[in-house]
Amino acid sequence: MADEVILLDYWVSPFGMRVRIALAEKGIKHEYREEDLRNKSPLLLQMNPVHKKIPVLIHNGKSICESLIAVQYIDEVWNEKSPLLPSDPYQRSQARFWADYVDKKIYEVGRNLWTKKEKNKKLPRRNS
Ligand SMILES: N[C@@H](CCC(=O)N[C@@H](CS)C(=O)NCC(=O)O)C(=O)O
Incomplete structure (x- = not known):
């Protein structure tokens, strides 16, 4: 079964950009969902109940919060592609x-x- 990857993000966010670049570098197909940060979606609040911030990477229903942690996760999970970190x-x-x-x-x-x-x-x- 194919991986389901969703990114909750906001276009101008440098933190979101970090995760978008990691997904692009690895060539990972994903669904991009733009959040309204003044009216956060129930999914964002459910997936990041601690910080309630974007970006949130959702991989097969499980959330990965914090952009640096998401980049590291992407690097480790899709490790058959060129590594992002040294x-x-x-x-x-x-x-x-x-x-x-x-x-x-x-x-x-x-x-x-x-x-x-x-x-x-x-x-x-x-x-x-
Ligand atoms: N340390 C977090 C920072 C994320 C962050 O600050 N996101 C901002 C957008 S750039 C946000 O969601 N702000 C909404 C809020 O604070 O309510 C990360 O690296 O992911």
């Missing part, structure tokens, strides 16, 4: 380090810039 444990640790750095630093900076820009628009001008 085979050397040290190199793999370095790949994970930088992915974690992007999540903790780069994403936050981008989000802060965006939200602060919005706040600045509302500040009154000096001497006006």
Whole structure:
């Protein structure tokens, strides 16, 4: 029986993009389901009850949450295709380090810039 693979995602999400790239690199056929993050679907809430966030990979009815965990899962399950992560444990640790750095630093900076820009628009001008 063929694998059923569904991705709950939101087009602009860098975390979703990470999983989409992994699926594309491995050539895995899947169903893409766009979520409305202001009105989350019952399936998203059921499949990711802890964080209630996208992306969620659903493989034969089982959910895999958190983009880095999903990428690793894809790499391990579809291991007949070229690996995504280095085979050397040290190199793999370095790949994970930088992915974690992007999540903790780069994403936050981008989000802060965006939200602060919005706040600045509302500040009154000096001497006006
Ligand atoms: N650490 C998570 C982050 C996922 C995340 O922050 N997803 C955002 C979209 S970019 C989300 O679902 N936000 C909805 C919410 O916070 O309610 C991952 O790597 O998958």
